[in-house]
Amino acid sequence: MTDLRRLLEIAEGAVAVAADLVESREPGALHSKGDRDMASDTDIAVERAVREHLAKVTPEIAFLGEEEGARPGEGQLSWVLDPIDGTVNYVHGVPLWGISLGLVDGDRQVAGVLDFPMLGTRYLAADGLGATRNAETIQASKTTELSEAMVMAGDFAVGEDAAEKNRARFALIELLVPRVQRIRMLGTGALHLALVADGSLDAAVMFSNKPWDTSAGAVIAREAGAVVLDLDGSPHDVASSATIALAPGIADELLPLIQQAAGG
Structure with a gap:
Protein backbone atom coordinates (compact mmCIF):
# COMPACT_ATOMS: atom_id res chain seq x y z
CA MET A 1 0.00 0.00 0.00
CA THR A 2 1.32 3.44 -0.98
CA ASP A 3 2.27 5.60 1.99
CA LEU A 4 1.07 8.96 0.68
CA ARG A 5 1.94 10.82 3.85
CA ARG A 6 5.58 9.78 3.53
CA LEU A 7 5.67 10.53 -0.19
CA LEU A 8 4.13 13.95 0.41
CA GLU A 9 6.95 14.72 2.83
CA ILE A 10 9.44 13.61 0.18
CA ALA A 11 7.73 15.81 -2.40
CA GLU A 12 7.90 18.81 -0.09
CA GLY A 13 11.62 18.21 0.41
CA ALA A 14 12.16 18.04 -3.35
CA VAL A 15 10.27 21.27 -3.88
CA ALA A 16 12.35 22.94 -1.19
CA VAL A 17 15.46 21.96 -3.17
CA ALA A 18 13.89 23.53 -6.26
CA ALA A 19 12.87 26.73 -4.48
CA ASP A 20 16.35 27.23 -3.03
CA LEU A 21 17.89 26.81 -6.47
CA VAL A 22 15.51 29.24 -8.19
CA GLU A 23 16.04 31.89 -5.56
CA SER A 24 19.83 31.57 -5.73
CA ARG A 25 20.24 32.39 -9.42
CA GLU A 26 19.11 34.53 -12.35
CA PRO A 27 16.98 33.06 -15.18
CA GLY A 28 20.01 32.78 -17.47
CA ALA A 29 19.74 32.07 -21.18
CA LEU A 30 16.35 31.48 -22.76
CA HIS A 31 15.67 28.47 -24.98
CA SER A 32 12.86 28.56 -27.54
CA LYS A 33 10.21 25.83 -27.34
CA GLY A 34 8.20 27.17 -30.26
CA ASP A 35 6.15 30.26 -31.06
CA ARG A 36 6.58 32.65 -28.08
CA ASP A 37 7.21 29.74 -25.70
CA MET A 38 10.45 29.33 -23.81
CA ALA A 39 12.42 27.67 -21.06
CA SER A 40 15.15 29.37 -19.08
CA ASP A 41 18.45 27.93 -17.90
CA THR A 42 16.91 27.89 -14.44
CA ASP A 43 13.94 25.77 -15.57
CA ILE A 44 16.38 23.16 -16.84
CA ALA A 45 18.67 23.34 -13.80
CA VAL A 46 15.75 22.95 -11.39
CA GLU A 47 14.35 19.97 -13.25
CA ARG A 48 17.72 18.22 -13.24
CA ALA A 49 18.22 18.90 -9.53
CA VAL A 50 14.78 17.61 -8.56
CA ARG A 51 15.13 14.59 -10.85
CA GLU A 52 18.47 13.71 -9.22
CA HIS A 53 17.09 14.25 -5.71
CA LEU A 54 14.04 12.06 -6.27
CA ALA A 55 16.06 9.36 -8.04
CA LYS A 56 18.06 8.94 -4.83
CA VAL A 57 15.14 8.81 -2.38
CA THR A 58 12.47 7.13 -4.56
CA PRO A 59 14.29 5.23 -7.33
CA GLU A 60 11.27 2.99 -7.81
CA ILE A 61 9.05 5.90 -8.93
CA ALA A 62 9.10 7.17 -12.51
CA PHE A 63 9.71 10.83 -13.28
CA LEU A 64 8.22 13.15 -15.91
CA GLY A 65 9.55 16.67 -16.25
CA GLU A 66 8.26 19.35 -18.59
CA GLU A 67 11.65 20.23 -20.01
CA GLU A 68 13.49 16.93 -20.41
CA GLY A 69 10.85 14.23 -20.49
CA ALA A 70 10.52 10.98 -18.61
CA ARG A 71 12.68 8.55 -16.69
CA PRO A 72 11.16 5.05 -16.44
CA GLY A 73 10.32 3.61 -13.04
CA GLU A 74 9.47 0.14 -11.84
CA GLY A 75 5.85 0.76 -10.83
CA GLN A 76 2.71 2.68 -11.64
CA LEU A 77 3.66 5.77 -9.64
CA SER A 78 5.19 8.81 -11.37
CA TRP A 79 6.47 12.15 -10.16
CA VAL A 80 5.39 14.96 -12.51
CA LEU A 81 7.30 18.25 -12.33
CA ASP A 82 6.97 21.71 -13.78
CA PRO A 83 10.19 23.35 -12.55
CA ILE A 84 8.78 26.85 -13.10
CA ASP A 85 5.13 27.17 -14.00
CA GLY A 86 4.77 30.66 -15.39
CA THR A 87 8.19 30.97 -17.01
CA VAL A 88 7.16 34.04 -19.03
CA ASN A 89 6.13 35.76 -15.80
CA TYR A 90 9.39 34.66 -14.17
CA VAL A 91 11.69 36.02 -16.88
CA HIS A 92 9.74 39.33 -16.97
CA GLY A 93 10.08 39.79 -13.21
CA VAL A 94 6.38 39.22 -12.51
CA PRO A 95 6.16 37.34 -9.17
CA LEU A 96 3.32 35.04 -10.26
CA TRP A 97 5.16 31.77 -10.90
CA GLY A 98 5.68 28.60 -8.98
CA ILE A 99 7.08 25.08 -8.71
CA SER A 100 4.64 22.22 -9.26
CA LEU A 101 5.37 18.62 -8.23
CA GLY A 102 2.61 16.04 -8.44
CA LEU A 103 2.46 12.31 -7.77
CA VAL A 104 0.34 10.29 -10.17
CA ASP A 105 -0.84 6.70 -9.75
CA GLY A 106 -1.85 5.51 -13.20
CA ASP A 107 -4.06 8.35 -14.44
CA ARG A 108 -5.09 9.63 -11.01
CA GLN A 109 -3.32 12.48 -9.24
CA VAL A 110 -2.78 11.33 -5.65
CA ALA A 111 -0.48 13.95 -4.08
CA GLY A 112 0.96 17.34 -4.87
CA VAL A 113 3.04 20.28 -3.71
CA LEU A 114 2.86 23.79 -5.13
CA ASP A 115 5.36 26.40 -4.02
CA PHE A 116 5.23 30.09 -4.95
CA PRO A 117 8.48 31.54 -3.60
CA MET A 118 7.74 35.18 -4.38
CA LEU A 119 4.32 34.93 -2.69
CA GLY A 120 5.58 33.02 0.35
CA THR A 121 2.99 30.28 -0.02
CA ARG A 122 3.27 26.51 -0.22
CA TYR A 123 0.30 24.19 -0.81
CA LEU A 124 0.23 20.46 -0.06
CA ALA A 125 -2.37 17.72 -0.45
CA ALA A 126 -2.75 13.99 -0.83
CA ASP A 127 -5.71 11.68 -1.25
CA GLY A 128 -7.63 11.51 1.99
CA LEU A 129 -5.27 13.84 3.86
CA GLY A 130 -6.88 17.20 3.01
CA ALA A 131 -5.14 20.29 1.65
CA THR A 132 -3.07 22.95 3.36
CA ARG A 133 -1.47 26.31 2.63
CA ASN A 134 1.55 27.06 4.82
CA ALA A 135 0.44 24.21 7.10
CA GLU A 136 -3.08 25.63 7.60
CA THR A 137 -6.10 23.69 6.34
CA ILE A 138 -7.78 25.28 3.32
CA GLN A 139 -11.23 24.98 1.81
CA ALA A 140 -12.72 25.89 -1.54
CA SER A 141 -15.10 28.82 -1.90
CA LYS A 142 -18.67 28.51 -0.68
CA THR A 143 -19.97 30.93 -3.33
CA THR A 144 -23.38 29.97 -4.71
CA GLU A 145 -24.06 33.00 -6.92
Whole structure:
Protein backbone atom coordinates (compact mmCIF):
# COMPACT_ATOMS: atom_id res chain seq x y z
CA MET A 1 0.00 0.00 0.00
CA THR A 2 1.32 3.44 -0.98
CA ASP A 3 2.27 5.60 1.99
CA LEU A 4 1.07 8.96 0.68
CA ARG A 5 1.94 10.82 3.85
CA ARG A 6 5.58 9.78 3.53
CA LEU A 7 5.67 10.53 -0.19
CA LEU A 8 4.13 13.95 0.41
CA GLU A 9 6.95 14.72 2.83
CA ILE A 10 9.44 13.61 0.18
CA ALA A 11 7.73 15.81 -2.40
CA GLU A 12 7.90 18.81 -0.09
CA GLY A 13 11.62 18.21 0.41
CA ALA A 14 12.16 18.04 -3.35
CA VAL A 15 10.27 21.27 -3.88
CA ALA A 16 12.35 22.94 -1.19
CA VAL A 17 15.46 21.96 -3.17
CA ALA A 18 13.89 23.53 -6.26
CA ALA A 19 12.87 26.73 -4.48
CA ASP A 20 16.35 27.23 -3.03
CA LEU A 21 17.89 26.81 -6.47
CA VAL A 22 15.51 29.24 -8.19
CA GLU A 23 16.04 31.89 -5.56
CA SER A 24 19.83 31.57 -5.73
CA ARG A 25 20.24 32.39 -9.42
CA GLU A 26 19.11 34.53 -12.35
CA PRO A 27 16.98 33.06 -15.18
CA GLY A 28 20.01 32.78 -17.47
CA ALA A 29 19.74 32.07 -21.18
CA LEU A 30 16.35 31.48 -22.76
CA HIS A 31 15.67 28.47 -24.98
CA SER A 32 12.86 28.56 -27.54
CA LYS A 33 10.21 25.83 -27.34
CA GLY A 34 8.20 27.17 -30.26
CA ASP A 35 6.15 30.26 -31.06
CA ARG A 36 6.58 32.65 -28.08
CA ASP A 37 7.21 29.74 -25.70
CA MET A 38 10.45 29.33 -23.81
CA ALA A 39 12.42 27.67 -21.06
CA SER A 40 15.15 29.37 -19.08
CA ASP A 41 18.45 27.93 -17.90
CA THR A 42 16.91 27.89 -14.44
CA ASP A 43 13.94 25.77 -15.57
CA ILE A 44 16.38 23.16 -16.84
CA ALA A 45 18.67 23.34 -13.80
CA VAL A 46 15.75 22.95 -11.39
CA GLU A 47 14.35 19.97 -13.25
CA ARG A 48 17.72 18.22 -13.24
CA ALA A 49 18.22 18.90 -9.53
CA VAL A 50 14.78 17.61 -8.56
CA ARG A 51 15.13 14.59 -10.85
CA GLU A 52 18.47 13.71 -9.22
CA HIS A 53 17.09 14.25 -5.71
CA LEU A 54 14.04 12.06 -6.27
CA ALA A 55 16.06 9.36 -8.04
CA LYS A 56 18.06 8.94 -4.83
CA VAL A 57 15.14 8.81 -2.38
CA THR A 58 12.47 7.13 -4.56
CA PRO A 59 14.29 5.23 -7.33
CA GLU A 60 11.27 2.99 -7.81
CA ILE A 61 9.05 5.90 -8.93
CA ALA A 62 9.10 7.17 -12.51
CA PHE A 63 9.71 10.83 -13.28
CA LEU A 64 8.22 13.15 -15.91
CA GLY A 65 9.55 16.67 -16.25
CA GLU A 66 8.26 19.35 -18.59
CA GLU A 67 11.65 20.23 -20.01
CA GLU A 68 13.49 16.93 -20.41
CA GLY A 69 10.85 14.23 -20.49
CA ALA A 70 10.52 10.98 -18.61
CA ARG A 71 12.68 8.55 -16.69
CA PRO A 72 11.16 5.05 -16.44
CA GLY A 73 10.32 3.61 -13.04
CA GLU A 74 9.47 0.14 -11.84
CA GLY A 75 5.85 0.76 -10.83
CA GLN A 76 2.71 2.68 -11.64
CA LEU A 77 3.66 5.77 -9.64
CA SER A 78 5.19 8.81 -11.37
CA TRP A 79 6.47 12.15 -10.16
CA VAL A 80 5.39 14.96 -12.51
CA LEU A 81 7.30 18.25 -12.33
CA ASP A 82 6.97 21.71 -13.78
CA PRO A 83 10.19 23.35 -12.55
CA ILE A 84 8.78 26.85 -13.10
CA ASP A 85 5.13 27.17 -14.00
CA GLY A 86 4.77 30.66 -15.39
CA THR A 87 8.19 30.97 -17.01
CA VAL A 88 7.16 34.04 -19.03
CA ASN A 89 6.13 35.76 -15.80
CA TYR A 90 9.39 34.66 -14.17
CA VAL A 91 11.69 36.02 -16.88
CA HIS A 92 9.74 39.33 -16.97
CA GLY A 93 10.08 39.79 -13.21
CA VAL A 94 6.38 39.22 -12.51
CA PRO A 95 6.16 37.34 -9.17
CA LEU A 96 3.32 35.04 -10.26
CA TRP A 97 5.16 31.77 -10.90
CA GLY A 98 5.68 28.60 -8.98
CA ILE A 99 7.08 25.08 -8.71
CA SER A 100 4.64 22.22 -9.26
CA LEU A 101 5.37 18.62 -8.23
CA GLY A 102 2.61 16.04 -8.44
CA LEU A 103 2.46 12.31 -7.77
CA VAL A 104 0.34 10.29 -10.17
CA ASP A 105 -0.84 6.70 -9.75
CA GLY A 106 -1.85 5.51 -13.20
CA ASP A 107 -4.06 8.35 -14.44
CA ARG A 108 -5.09 9.63 -11.01
CA GLN A 109 -3.32 12.48 -9.24
CA VAL A 110 -2.78 11.33 -5.65
CA ALA A 111 -0.48 13.95 -4.08
CA GLY A 112 0.96 17.34 -4.87
CA VAL A 113 3.04 20.28 -3.71
CA LEU A 114 2.86 23.79 -5.13
CA ASP A 115 5.36 26.40 -4.02
CA PHE A 116 5.23 30.09 -4.95
CA PRO A 117 8.48 31.54 -3.60
CA MET A 118 7.74 35.18 -4.38
CA LEU A 119 4.32 34.93 -2.69
CA GLY A 120 5.58 33.02 0.35
CA THR A 121 2.99 30.28 -0.02
CA ARG A 122 3.27 26.51 -0.22
CA TYR A 123 0.30 24.19 -0.81
CA LEU A 124 0.23 20.46 -0.06
CA ALA A 125 -2.37 17.72 -0.45
CA ALA A 126 -2.75 13.99 -0.83
CA ASP A 127 -5.71 11.68 -1.25
CA GLY A 128 -7.63 11.51 1.99
CA LEU A 129 -5.27 13.84 3.86
CA GLY A 130 -6.88 17.20 3.01
CA ALA A 131 -5.14 20.29 1.65
CA THR A 132 -3.07 22.95 3.36
CA ARG A 133 -1.47 26.31 2.63
CA ASN A 134 1.55 27.06 4.82
CA ALA A 135 0.44 24.21 7.10
CA GLU A 136 -3.08 25.63 7.60
CA THR A 137 -6.10 23.69 6.34
CA ILE A 138 -7.78 25.28 3.32
CA GLN A 139 -11.23 24.98 1.81
CA ALA A 140 -12.72 25.89 -1.54
CA SER A 141 -15.10 28.82 -1.90
CA LYS A 142 -18.67 28.51 -0.68
CA THR A 143 -19.97 30.93 -3.33
CA THR A 144 -23.38 29.97 -4.71
CA GLU A 145 -24.06 33.00 -6.92
CA LEU A 146 -22.38 33.19 -10.30
CA SER A 147 -22.67 36.98 -10.20
CA GLU A 148 -20.37 36.97 -7.15
CA ALA A 149 -17.80 34.63 -8.65
CA MET A 150 -14.25 35.46 -9.68
CA VAL A 151 -13.22 33.14 -12.50
CA MET A 152 -9.74 32.44 -13.79
CA ALA A 153 -9.43 31.80 -17.51
CA GLY A 154 -6.48 29.76 -18.71
CA ASP A 155 -3.80 31.42 -20.78
CA PHE A 156 -4.29 31.97 -24.50
CA ALA A 157 -2.73 29.37 -26.76
CA VAL A 158 0.34 30.10 -28.88
CA GLY A 159 1.98 28.10 -31.61
CA GLU A 160 0.37 25.71 -34.06
CA ASP A 161 -3.44 25.97 -34.37
CA ALA A 162 -3.47 28.77 -31.77
CA ALA A 163 -6.21 30.71 -33.56
CA GLU A 164 -8.51 27.69 -33.55
CA LYS A 165 -7.72 26.79 -29.95
CA ASN A 166 -8.37 30.36 -28.82
CA ARG A 167 -11.90 30.44 -30.24
CA ALA A 168 -13.16 28.65 -27.14
CA ARG A 169 -11.28 31.03 -24.87
CA PHE A 170 -12.76 34.10 -26.53
CA ALA A 171 -16.21 32.49 -26.47
CA LEU A 172 -15.85 31.75 -22.75
CA ILE A 173 -14.95 35.35 -21.97
CA GLU A 174 -17.89 36.61 -24.02
CA LEU A 175 -20.28 34.30 -22.17
CA LEU A 176 -18.96 35.02 -18.69
CA VAL A 177 -18.31 38.77 -18.75
CA PRO A 178 -22.01 39.64 -18.28
CA ARG A 179 -22.56 36.84 -15.75
CA VAL A 180 -19.63 36.71 -13.30
CA GLN A 181 -18.14 39.33 -11.04
CA ARG A 182 -14.72 39.33 -12.73
CA ILE A 183 -12.51 37.27 -15.06
CA ARG A 184 -8.78 37.13 -14.47
CA MET A 185 -5.79 35.51 -16.22
CA LEU A 186 -2.55 35.17 -14.24
CA GLY A 187 -0.32 33.20 -16.60
CA THR A 188 0.18 30.14 -14.39
CA GLY A 189 -2.28 27.27 -14.23
CA ALA A 190 -0.75 25.99 -11.01
CA LEU A 191 -1.57 29.26 -9.24
CA HIS A 192 -5.09 29.27 -10.68
CA LEU A 193 -5.74 25.85 -9.13
CA ALA A 194 -4.11 26.80 -5.82
CA LEU A 195 -6.30 29.89 -5.49
CA VAL A 196 -9.42 27.85 -6.19
CA ALA A 197 -8.27 25.44 -3.48
CA ASP A 198 -7.90 28.15 -0.84
CA GLY A 199 -11.16 29.88 -1.76
CA SER A 200 -9.61 33.06 -3.14
CA LEU A 201 -11.08 32.21 -6.56
CA ASP A 202 -14.34 30.52 -7.38
CA ALA A 203 -13.35 28.79 -10.62
CA ALA A 204 -10.44 28.11 -12.95
CA VAL A 205 -11.01 27.07 -16.54
CA MET A 206 -8.26 25.67 -18.76
CA PHE A 207 -9.08 24.19 -22.16
CA SER A 208 -5.96 22.04 -21.85
CA ASN A 209 -4.41 19.53 -19.48
CA LYS A 210 -0.64 19.35 -19.42
CA PRO A 211 0.20 17.00 -16.53
CA TRP A 212 3.17 19.04 -15.29
CA ASP A 213 0.88 22.09 -15.01
CA THR A 214 -2.09 20.39 -13.36
CA SER A 215 -1.15 17.19 -11.52
CA ALA A 216 -0.31 18.87 -8.23
CA GLY A 217 -2.98 21.57 -8.42
CA ALA A 218 -5.76 19.15 -9.30
CA VAL A 219 -5.33 17.02 -6.18
CA ILE A 220 -4.88 20.10 -3.99
CA ALA A 221 -8.10 21.67 -5.30
CA ARG A 222 -9.96 18.37 -5.03
CA GLU A 223 -8.83 17.75 -1.45
CA ALA A 224 -9.90 21.31 -0.54
CA GLY A 225 -13.44 20.53 -1.68
CA ALA A 226 -13.46 21.99 -5.19
CA VAL A 227 -15.12 20.11 -8.03
CA VAL A 228 -12.37 19.21 -10.51
CA LEU A 229 -13.65 18.04 -13.88
CA ASP A 230 -12.90 17.33 -17.51
CA LEU A 231 -14.89 19.22 -20.14
CA ASP A 232 -17.55 16.48 -20.34
CA GLY A 233 -18.19 16.70 -16.60
CA SER A 234 -16.32 13.52 -15.70
CA PRO A 235 -13.77 13.56 -12.86
CA HIS A 236 -10.46 15.09 -13.90
CA ASP A 237 -7.41 12.90 -14.35
CA VAL A 238 -4.14 12.90 -16.27
CA ALA A 239 -5.88 11.85 -19.50
CA SER A 240 -8.51 14.62 -19.38
CA SER A 241 -8.67 17.06 -22.28
CA ALA A 242 -9.40 20.11 -20.10
CA THR A 243 -8.92 21.21 -16.49
CA ILE A 244 -11.90 22.80 -14.76
CA ALA A 245 -11.92 23.51 -11.02
CA LEU A 246 -15.12 24.93 -9.55
CA ALA A 247 -16.59 25.93 -6.24
CA PRO A 248 -19.32 23.32 -5.65
CA GLY A 249 -22.05 25.95 -5.29
CA ILE A 250 -21.65 27.25 -8.85
CA ALA A 251 -20.60 24.07 -10.65
CA ASP A 252 -24.04 23.17 -12.04
CA GLU A 253 -24.56 26.66 -13.46
CA LEU A 254 -21.05 27.33 -14.72
CA LEU A 255 -20.13 24.01 -16.36
CA PRO A 256 -22.79 24.25 -19.12
CA LEU A 257 -21.49 27.71 -20.05
CA ILE A 258 -17.96 26.34 -20.30
CA GLN A 259 -19.19 23.48 -22.47
CA GLN A 260 -21.09 25.94 -24.65
CA ALA A 261 -17.95 28.01 -25.16
CA ALA A 262 -16.06 24.88 -26.18
CA GLY A 263 -18.75 24.04 -28.70
CA GLY A 264 -19.99 21.04 -26.76
